Amino acid sequence: MARITTALFLASAMLAIAGPAGASLQKNLHRFLSNTTTPTLANVVEPISPIVGRIAARGIDFPVTSTTPGFTYHYDPSLGMFARSSKSLGPEFLERAETLGRGRFDVGMSYLYADLTDFDGENFANDIFFGTQSSRGGVDVAGVFSGTDFSLQSHVFSFFGTYGITDRWDVNLILPLVYTKLELEGVAGFAVGTGAPVVGAVRFSDFFEDDAFGPGDLQVRTKYRFLEGGPVDFAGTFALRLPTGDEADFHGLGDVTLTPSLIASRLLGPHEIHAQLGVEVNADDLERSRMRYGIGGELQILEMLALTVEIIGSSAFVDDEFDVPTRGSIVPPFSLTGNRFVKRQGPESITAIVPRSDVVDGAVGFKINIAGNAVGYLGAIIPMTEDSLRADFLPVGGIEVSF
Numbered sequence: 001m002a003r004i005t006t007a008l009f010l011a012s013a014m015l016a017i018a019g020p021a022g023a024s025l026q027k028n029l030h031r032f033l034s035n036t037t038t039p040t041l042a043n044v045v046e047p048i049s050p051i052v053g054r055i056a057a058r059g060i061d062f063p064v065t066s067t068t069p070g071f072t073y074h075y076d077p078s079l080g081m082f083a084r085s086s087k088s089l090g091p092e093f094l095e096r097a098e099t100l101g102r103g104r105f106d107v108g109m110s111y112l113y114a115d116l117t118d119f120d121g122e123n124f125a126n127d128i129f130f131g132t133q134s135s136r137g138g139v140d141v142a143g144v145f146s147g148t149d150f151s152l153q154s155h156v157f158s159f160f161g162t163y164g165i166t167d168r169w170d171v172n173l174i175l176p177l178v179y180t181k182l183e184l185e186g187v188a189g190f191a192v193g194t195g196a197p198v199v200g201a202v203r204f205s206d207f208f209e210d211d212a213f214g215p216g217d218l219q220v221r222t223k224y225r226f227l228e229g230g231p232v233d234f235a236g237t238f239a240l241r242l243p244t245g246d247e248a249d250f251h252g253l254g255d256v257t258l259t260p261s262l263i264a265s266r267l268l269g270p271h272e273i274h275a276q277l278g279v280e281v282n283a284d285d286l287e288r289s290r291m292r293y294g295i296g297g298e299l300q301i302l303e304m305l306a307l308t309v310e311i312i313g314s315s316a317f318v319d320d321e322f323d324v325p326t327r328g329s330i331v332p333p334f335s336l337t338g339n340r341f342v343k344r345q346g347p348e349s350i351t352a353i354v355p356r357s358d359v360v361d362g363a364v365g366f367k368i369n370i371a372g373n374a375v376g377y378l379g380a381i382i383p384m385t386e387d388s389l390r391a392d393f394l395p396v397g398g399i400e401v402s403f
Helices: 002-017 025-037 048-059
Strands: 073-076 081-084 105-116 129-136 139-164 169-193 199-215 218-227 233-242 257-268 271-282 290-302 305-316 320-325 342-345 349-354 358-371 374-383 394-402
Touching (some): 025 048, 025 129, 025 139, 025 169, 025 199, 048 105, 048 320, 048 349, 305 374, 358 394
Antiparallel strands (some): 073 081, 129 139, 139 169, 169 218, 233 257, 271 290, 290 305, 305 358, 320 349, 342 349, 374 394
């Protein structure tokens, strides 16, 4: 058991320190927008790629699997051995108060796919517009790019493990490997002239496509069950999220976060209901902190089959405001045209803003006891709000084994 734990931690550490190869998706998007609109200028400031990155960081913040596996155990002194704590196979994403059991170990992996396309109910490309104007030798050159279709695809393979330190105390580690693909289609145009760029106007379709693969953000989580046996069981959790994923490749938030939560759950025969409430404190930028909450339940259809239904949400406290530095760079006079996320332009920076969001998802699926202590899950996450960068639905699945 100790060897398995050590191997998991070493593998996670190696993946966490692995750096990305080549330029990031965000950097390549910047080059695309700059080269498309300003071929005569170098070191041009454009606020679009930083805005895309900031909005995408919230969109890729997908729900992660629960720390508690399908099977939990407690020591039964009358039997002189460990026994199943309940007949419920438990939740998939939210937490329940039950813990794994002293000396028990659970490992598994999950897969999630998302094609993020919409913001506020419309394709995000509608908000991607960039224009410039420059002058060389008395000749004016203007260029524009207007997006028509946006897609950020994520394939997330998460590997996790939970160990029961005591009957009441669990520790958990989860590390995703992420493949992302960014596509942006639009219409570009140039105009050249003297005094006013009205001569030689050219309009054409243009397309950006790039992908990246690497680790996501590592999460270290722990749970302690402090009250049981009453009408409702209670537990507390604490999650530490480390920015091991490259935010410029849309693999992580780029910040350290700390999330304490309170969990309440109740068994209803073989069925279970549970709720949780916590605050994600962003240690690098407090304004990006969020409230996290959820409620759900499991209907144990058969001894080996359960239907899971969960509502998972997070809410920002304030708008996310950030600066794009301009000092020492060329700022095209048309660069702010038509962008609702740009708040103001100062002498040394452009201030952009992402509105506060309420991200609420519904998750439904089936958990099945495949064989022995192996449990599988297959389901879907369905967005219930239009805030943030969203997909129509997200298919998910996974498998775990307890020892």
